[in-house]
Amino acid sequence: MQFLQLIISGVSQGCIYGLIALGFVLIYKGTETVSFAQGELMMLGAFGGLACMTLMGFPFWLAVLSAIAGMALFGMVLERAVIRPILGQPAFSIVMLTIGVGYTARGLITMIPGIGTETYVLPVPYKDEIWTLGALVVNVEQFAIIAATAVLCALLFVLFKYSKLGIAMQASSQNQLAAYYMGIPVQRLNGLVWGLAAAVAAIAGLLLAPITFVHANMGFIGLKAFPAAVVGGFSSLPGAIVGGLVIGLVESFSGFYLPDGFKDVAAYVVVLIMLMIKPNGLFGEKLRKKV
Amino acid sequence: MRFLFKTDYRQDIGLAKHPGHVFWYSLLALLLLAAPWLIAEYWLAQLTFVLIYAIAGLGLMLLAGFTGLFSLGHAAFLGVGAYAQAVLVGAGWPFPLALACAAGLSAAAGLVVGLPALRVKGIYLGMATLSFGFIVEEVFARWESVTGGNAGMHVKAPTLFGWSLASGEAFYFLCLTITVVATLGMLNLLRAPTGRAFVAIRDSEISAQSMGIHLARYKTLSFALSAALAGIAGALYAHKLQFISPDQFNILQSIDLLLMIVIGGLGSVHGVFLGAIFLITMPQAISLVKDYLPAVIGQAPGLQAAVYGLVLIAFVLFEPMGLYGRWLKIRAYLQLFPFYRKGMFKRQKSFQKSDRLK
Amino acid sequence: MTTTILSARDLSVRFGGVLAVNKVSFDVREGEVFTLIGPNGAGKTTVFNLISRIYTPTTGEIDYLGKKLTDQPPHAIAALGIARTFQNIELFEHATVLHNLLIGRHTHRQTGFLRDMFFTPAAREAELQARLKAEEVIDLLHLQHYRDTMVAGLPYGVRKVVELARALCTEPKLLLLDEPSSGLNVEETDDMAFWIQDIQQELGITVLMVEHDMSLVSKVSDRVLAMNQGEVLAMGTPREVQNDPAVIEAYLGTVDDVSSLRRAA
Numbered sequence: 001m002q003f004l005q006l007i008i009s010g011v012s013q014g015c016i017y018g019l020i021a022l023g024f025v026l027i028y029k030g031t032e033t034v035s036f037a038q039g040e041l042m043m044l045g046a047f048g049g050l051a052c053m054t055l056m057g058f059p060f061w062l063a064v065l066s067a068i069a070g071m072a073l074f075g076m077v078l079e080r081a082v083i084r085p086i087l088g089q090p091a092f093s094i095v096m097l098t099i100g101v102g103y104t105a106r107g108l109i110t111m112i113p114g115i116g117t118e119t120y121v122l123p124v125p126y127k128d129e130i131w132t133l134g135a136l137v138v139n140v141e142q143f144a145i146i147a148a149t150a151v152l153c154a155l156l157f158v159l160f161k162y163s164k165l166g167i168a169m170q171a172s173s174q175n176q177l178a179a180y181y182m183g184i185p186v187q188r189l190n191g192l193v194w195g196l197a198a199a200v201a202a203i204a205g206l207l208l209a210p211i212t213f214v215h216a217n218m219g220f221i222g223l224k225a226f227p228a229a230v231v232g233g234f235s236s237l238p239g240a241i242v243g244g245l246v247i248g249l250v251e252s253f254s255g256f257y258l259p260d261g262f263k264d265v266a267a268y269v270v271v272l273i274m275l276m277i278k279p280n281g282l283f284g285e286k287l288r289k290k291v
Numbered sequence: 292m293r294f295l296f297k298t299d300y301r302q303d304i305g306l307a308k309h310p311g312h313v314f315w316y317s318l319l320a321l322l323l324l325a326a327p328w329l330i331a332e333y334w335l336a337q338l339t340f341v342l343i344y345a346i347a348g349l350g351l352m353l354l355a356g357f358t359g360l361f362s363l364g365h366a367a368f369l370g371v372g373a374y375a376q377a378v379l380v381g382a383g384w385p386f387p388l389a390l391a392c393a394a395g396l397s398a399a400a401g402l403v404v405g406l407p408a409l410r411v412k413g414i415y416l417g418m419a420t421l422s423f424g425f426i427v428e429e430v431f432a433r434w435e436s437v438t439g440g441n442a443g444m445h446v447k448a449p450t451l452f453g454w455s456l457a458s459g460e461a462f463y464f465l466c467l468t469i470t471v472v473a474t475l476g477m478l479n480l481l482r483a484p485t486g487r488a489f490v491a492i493r494d495s496e497i498s499a500q501s502m503g504i505h506l507a508r509y510k511t512l513s514f515a516l517s518a519a520l521a522g523i524a525g526a527l528y529a530h531k532l533q534f535i536s537p538d539q540f541n542i543l544q545s546i547d548l549l550l551m552i553v554i555g556g557l558g559s560v561h562g563v564f565l566g567a568i569f570l571i572t573m574p575q576a577i578s579l580v581k582d583y584l585p586a587v588i589g590q591a592p593g594l595q596a597a598v599y600g601l602v603l604i605a606f607v608l609f610e611p612m613g614l615y616g617r618w619l620k621i622r623a624y625l626q627l628f629p630f631y632r633k634g635m636f637k638r639q640k641s642f643q644k645s646d647r648l649k
Numbered sequence: 650m651t652t653t654i655l656s657a658r659d660l661s662v663r664f665g666g667v668l669a670v671n672k673v674s675f676d677v678r679e680g681e682v683f684t685l686i687g688p689n690g691a692g693k694t695t696v697f698n699l700i701s702r703i704y705t706p707t708t709g710e711i712d713y714l715g716k717k718l719t720d721q722p723p724h725a726i727a728a729l730g731i732a733r734t735f736q737n738i739e740l741f742e743h744a745t746v747l748h749n750l751l752i753g754r755h756t757h758r759q760t761g762f763l764r765d766m767f768f769t770p771a772a773r774e775a776e777l778q779a780r781l782k783a784e785e786v787i788d789l790l791h792l793q794h795y796r797d798t799m800v801a802g803l804p805y806g807v808r809k810v811v812e813l814a815r816a817l818c819t820e821p822k823l824l825l826l827d828e829p830s831s832g833l834n835v836e837e838t839d840d841m842a843f844w845i846q847d848i849q850q851e852l853g854i855t856v857l858m859v860e861h862d863m864s865l866v867s868k869v870s871d872r873v874l875a876m877n878q879g880e881v882l883a884m885g886t887p888r889e890v891q892n893d894p895a896v897i898e899a900y901l902g903t904v905d906d907v908s909s910l911r912r913a914a
Contacts, residue, residue: 034414085608091413092361096553097607099546104600110593117592216593223421223542230418261433268422272407275419279411300780304773476766483765483772484751484758484779487744491752494741501701502819503727503756512762558743 004136006252012142014248015149019204020225021232021240022156023197028234030169030193031087036098037078038201039222040105045071045202046122046209046218047109053123060125068202075198076191083194084187087176102219110216117216122209141210148207152200153241160237169193227267231274233284242282246270306478323467327460335459336531337575341567342466343527348551348563349477350520355549356557357486358513359493360408363417364424365521365548370431370540372397372522373529374438377446380530386449386456390526397522398515400427405514409507424545431537443536446529456530466527473520477560480516489513550599554606556613565614573599651678654823654855655700660709662699669695671879672709677823682849682856684866686890687876688900693859694736695879697825700857701726701733713823728756732816733825736859738808742801746792746811749800750783753818757782786817790844806837813844817852824848826858830865838865845869863891863901875900 023038048070052063082101086094110116121127129140160166172179172186179186205218212218228247232239247267255263274281297303307313327335347369355361372393379389404423408416431438438444448457449465456462480486488509491499500506529535547570555566577598581589588594610617624631655677662670670692677683685693698704700711702723711718713729721729732753741749759775787793790810795803800811809832816824829845830838842865848854849869860866866873866887873890875882877900883893890896 028414034417082604082608086611089607089611092355092557093553093607093611095361095414095417096549097604099549100600100603100607102600103596104604107593107595107597107600111588111591111597113591223425226418226421230415234414261429265426265429268425271418271422272426275411275415276407279415300777301773303780304776479768479772480762480766483760483768483776484755485762485765487748487752488755490744490748491741491755494743495739497703498735498739498741499752500703500723501727501733502752502815503724504752505724516762 001136002256006256007249008138008142008146010249010252011245012139012145012248013251014228014245015145015241016204016208016221016244017225017228017247018241018244019149019152019200019207020222021228021244022153022237023200023204024225024229025232025234025237025240026193026197026200028173028229029237030173031083031190032173033083033087033091033094034098034234035197036095036222037101037105038197038225039219040102041071041075041198041201041219042205042208042222043109043214043216043218044074044105044205045198046205046214048202049206049209050120050122050214054120060123064206067206068199071202072195072199075201076195078198079191079194084190087190102222106216106219119213119215122206122214124210127210141207145207148203149241152203153238156237165189165192224267227271230271230281233281236281236283239281239283304482306475306482327463332459335463337571339459339463339466339531341564341571342463342470343524343531344548344551344570345564345567346466346470346473346527347521347524347548348555348567349473349560350517350524351548352552352555352557352560352563353477353480353489353520354513354517356552356559356562357481357493358489358510360510360513361417361420361549362404362517362545363421363549364404364427364542364545365420365517366540366542366544367424367427368397368400368518368521369525369528369544369548370427370535370537371400371518372525373535373540374431374444374525375522376526377444377529377535378437380447380449381444386451390523393526394519394522397525398519400522401514401516401518402511404518405511408514409510421542421545424542428537428541431540438537441537443534446533446535448533449530462531469523469527473523474560481560485509485512550603554603554613556615559613559615561618562613562615565618569614573602651680653677654679654714655857656712657696657700658710658712660696660699660711661707662695662704663707669879670699670706673876673879673881674709675874675881675884677855677857678872679855680849680853681871682845682858682869684858684860684870684873684887685876686860686863686866686873686896686900687882690878691876692879693876694827696876697733697827697857697859700731700825727819727821730820730822731825732819732821732823734809734812734816734827734829736827736831738805738812740800740808740812740815743799745797745799746795746803746814747783747787747797749811749815750786750818751779753815754779754782756819782820783818786814789817789847790814805832806834809833809837809841817848817854821854823855823857826856826860828859828861830860830862838862841865842868867891 020038020042023041024035027033027035045067049063049067052058052066053060056063058066078101082097083094086097126140126144131138131140131143168179168184168189171182172184172189176186208218208221212221224247225244228243229240230243231246232241232243247270250266250270251263254266295309302308307316322329326338330338347365350368351362351365375393375396376389379392380386384392404420408419411419432441434440448455449462450456451465454461456465488499488504491502491504492506492509496506551566551570552562553566554569555564556562574595577595581594583589606613612619623635653676658674660670660673661668673692673696685696687693695704699706700718702718702721706719713731716729718726741752744752757779760769760772764772787796790813792810792814795807795811800808803811809829813826813829826845830841833841845856845858846869849856858870870887872885873887874884875890875893875896882895882899883890891901
């Protein structure tokens, strides 16, 4: 029974990592940039949901939808303002830029007088509820995470499989100039990709908030999502979720069975092992330059 | 307007390209030597920090700026050096020996990271170094018997052949000497085949291989040298602060080091020093300006993070060549006055091309 | 008595389901200019990549001066005396032309990293020697004007010459040139022809070349190998190969072929 409990908590934590990793992979597939700002976007989404629910008094579902929509818009604005001008620069510069965006977001939130430094509880209807299935005790919050992730994945799968969007995204990430020539609206695509990634981050933030509470340093969980993306392979969307699940499960089990402290580094040890045996991740593609 | 007329290969190989260089750098050397008597003790301490961060920055610039291997966990090497020094000096080892060992241990750590790094590129290398950084930080926190864990560790004052180096001036001169030696070593490497091999690996690995450059050997060397420099910086940092704890060597410190070399100017030794000066003076500048801003902004706790983030974004967007790049443009303007053309340093519009296929 | 400097026997390489090179055998004699011709995708550059050990052959062997190349790691090839240029120019973009050439001297380095770091008199002397050698190549290819320019700012034709210069700086015995005249205009191609002849006659370097410009091929080559779809079509003197019916059908085309393409007047 403990075993099953560990699995459920591992899977639900893994879903969060998977969702954030999904955002990374979306941006990587679309623009081949690695965004270190996903964690902070998640934090902003959680704060946005909080503001909608408490400050503006929206009912739950309206608050959730407006937070997600708001973040999607913010993602597109971010792309337009800071990412678009630097596409084409070496990858490292772009990484530094997104680190800067993350810093700024965290700093600005902390600066908001009175609100920034506090920790808040997100008033979700299913807060603190538990379901008992026989001897199994399931935290509804964890269940909500798993269910929402599954629904989101299904939606994204349909989106990419049955539309030209997926191919267009990959084309513009591999060779932007050629994509322009082929009539692909590259800039609109990039905006869409960033908007989508920000929306996914917002969903992750809203799902995570009941468990970790809403505070300015929430974004650091985003750093754990990188191992998830590495395990799954940076260019694979299902890989991101699988990677997240792997990391979540590893953390859950090592927290229980291994001595103190291993839980925090378990994810990173997995990354190093992964990079040694299968550098491109479970689902990644191996490309080499043709000279 | 200065034209460099070269009449001898030695001129080309030498470090000082023309008499102007000799003059200005000699002046700088004199000012640095006279610093303890010219500036207040507080600013001398800040200058010492600039030198310490510059040593670490030299290492990271060698790895990231010149060999093209981006390390997102470099603070780990800083920490290895700091803890090694603290433990060895605490056990009674003489200072120079402890310093050499700290450098050696950091270099060994660099090898440990470097070897698996040979198989991975780009973002995956970043992830590997990031992971390594987290693991090392956790090791510092858990290995309480050696490091004192999260409670931290006190560091004894450095002594050299019986003289105490604990005073601000003496320690400053120690750091200055080490910085000068490290910088000269780096400049020498860069004007010799080893340094050129590093640059070759950065620009085109396949080409470098076909020129006979052993990729694995040079990448590992780069990691080891860069880690050794970070280790030395860490040891000096430990002595300066007299107290170290694991959270001083976390991801934020690694990002600070990267910030330093990016804002300073990737790919130049000048950039290291400009970046180090920026990193140390920025908090000072913020606290100076704070009092003039409305309390809402000035006294807010997140101000420093927000400013750092905005400055980083601004530099990447508008001045990718960093502070050194900006200085080159200013110098060109002054040298060519009034013939400076607006488009001289204009960047071509660049289009995104897949890095995986590079 | 001409000695064979390079000998490829039954060379094959498979990438997934594609057989890029299929049982290719040829010999390169010392001091000659040997050219590979064939349509795009014939496997010519793949053969080069097999010799430079960027790829490993699935079957077959390459012998070079008595050594088996397939046993060597990629970075050992330059030290053996084989240098190459790349079809799509792989120069070091953020270094000057001179630095690119000096990197070409890497296999002749005299100092390890310790002596470099302290810049001992030995290191200084080695630097000067390297500079002298690089200048000889700059003289040969008239690159003085571009010596201190960043490669990133150079026009395409000059880059091709710098690529050739860098390969020459390694002091090779065998030089692999991958499409040396692609992207060059008539004048630049003429210069290239003269340089290839100089390299062969004055420097005594054996040249193995991939080329599409048939006039350049006829002008400088001693022997030609025609390939198509990974297989050898014909091997012999330029004249023999150019008149071979299989080669004409696969690659060169006849006068009739061209006239059928001419628009009706």
